[in-house]
Amino acid sequence: MFVVQVIGRHNSGKTTLIEFLTKELTKRNLKVGYIKHDPKGKGNTDKPNSDTHRVKTSTIRTALVSPSLTTLWFLESLSLKQVLKFFKDLDVVIVEGFKFEKGFPKILVGQLEEDIKNPIKEEIVLTVEGKEDYKKALSWILKNLNSAVGE
Amino acid sequence: MFVVQVIGRHNSGKTTLIEFLTKELTKRNLKVGYIKHDPKGKGNTDKPNSDTHRVKTSTIRTALVSPSLTTLWFLESLSLKQVLKFFKDLDVVIVEGFKFEKGFPKILVGQLEEDIKNPIKEEIVLTVEGKEDYKKALSWILKNLNSAVGE
Numbered sequence: 001m002f003v004v005q006v007i008g009r010h011n012s013g014k015t016t017l018i019e020f021l022t023k024e025l026t027k028r029n030l031k032v033g034y035i036k037h038d039p040k041g042k043g044n045t046d047k048p049n050s051d052t053h054r055v056k057t058s059t060i061r062t063a064l065v066s067p068s069l070t071t072l073w074f075l076e077s078l079s080l081k082q083v084l085k086f087f088k089d090l091d092v093v094i095v096e097g098f099k100f101e102k103g104f105p106k107i108l109v110g111q112l113e114e115d116i117k118n119p120i121k122e123e124i125v126l127t128v129e130g131k132e133d134y135k136k137a138l139s140w141i142l143k144n145l146n147s148a149v150g151e
Numbered sequence: 152m153f154v155v156q157v158i159g160r161h162n163s164g165k166t167t168l169i170e171f172l173t174k175e176l177t178k179r180n181l182k183v184g185y186i187k188h189d190p191k192g193k194g195n196t197d198k199p200n201s202d203t204h205r206v207k208t209s210t211i212r213t214a215l216v217s218p219s220l221t222t223l224w225f226l227e228s229l230s231l232k233q234v235l236k237f238f239k240d241l242d243v244v245i246v247e248g249f250k251f252e253k254g255f256p257k258i259l260v261g262q263l264e265e266d267i268k269n270p271i272k273e274e275i276v277l278t279v280e281g282k283e284d285y286k287k288a289l290s291w292i293l294k295n296l297n298s299a300v301g302e
Binding site for chain 1: 152153154155156157158159160163164165166168169171172173175176179181182183184185186187188189190210211212214216217218219220221222223224225226227228229231234235237238239240241242243244245246247248249250252255256257258259260261262263271274275279285288289292293295296
């Protein structure tokens with residue numbers, strides 16, 4: 001990983017230079033990433049014509065670092081295990097979907113076709129039929145979270 | 152890190168349950184993250200009223216995994232060093248801004264006030280005044296990238 005910074009005043013043309021560089025480097029089969037510091041931004045600039053978006057489309061990975069939000073875009077579909085690495089320091093990670101992924105307890109909401117349900121049946125710890133079951137789901141997590149502490 | 156999955160058919164109410172769970176768990180001072188698999192999405196769902204956005208605002212870290220894009224939101228301003236960890240496998244990382252960060256070569260676009268420039272003067276490898284200097288910047292990167300290989 002070779003890191004180079006492009007600095008300069010606001011509106012000096014940093015992004016235009018970076019756009020040129022990423023295109024030229026990518027043409028040479030180099031894997032290029034882009035990290036933008038946006039100290040005055042809100043970090044939500046996903047707009048099609050924004051500076052960030054322009055560079056985003058020419059790099060395979062982009063980060064936008066704002067005062068209260070850091071956003072990372074990977075131009076690929078990461079596996080659940082790859083993504084979980086970025087969450088290691090948290091207490092609870094709730095995963096929506098990835099139903100074919102084994103190894104984690106599963107709360108089922110509603111019904112599921114038998115052929116989909118069968119291979120993961122043993123990992124379904126609870127079925128939520130309606131709002132009256134929400135507290136059960138919460139209790140299950142709190143109970144098992146506590147029993148997992150210290151493991 | 153305690154991982155739990157919420158699974159179910161499309162429109163079964165997974166996100167509503169997750170919204171309840173993240174709020175309740177956060178109230179109990181737990182750090183909660185949310186990973187959503189969106190196999191049919193384009194990964195750009197940053198819209199204020201979308202499902203993802205609703206949960207995003209109640210967790211401190213969110214990932215959205217789509218077929219050709221994975222997006223991660225950290226509700227904090229990461230340091231350059233923290234962000235660079237996610238780019239380790241790439242060849243070149245271009246950093247825009249972070250001008251007070253030491254340790255990396257810097258390409259300056261345009262002018263910079265003397266008091267800002269002075270502390271980082273030794274790291275400025277090139278000054279770009281206009282488009283005629285773009286190729287110089289590219290050459291500088293290519294040359295130094297190659298000399299860095301094998302280090």
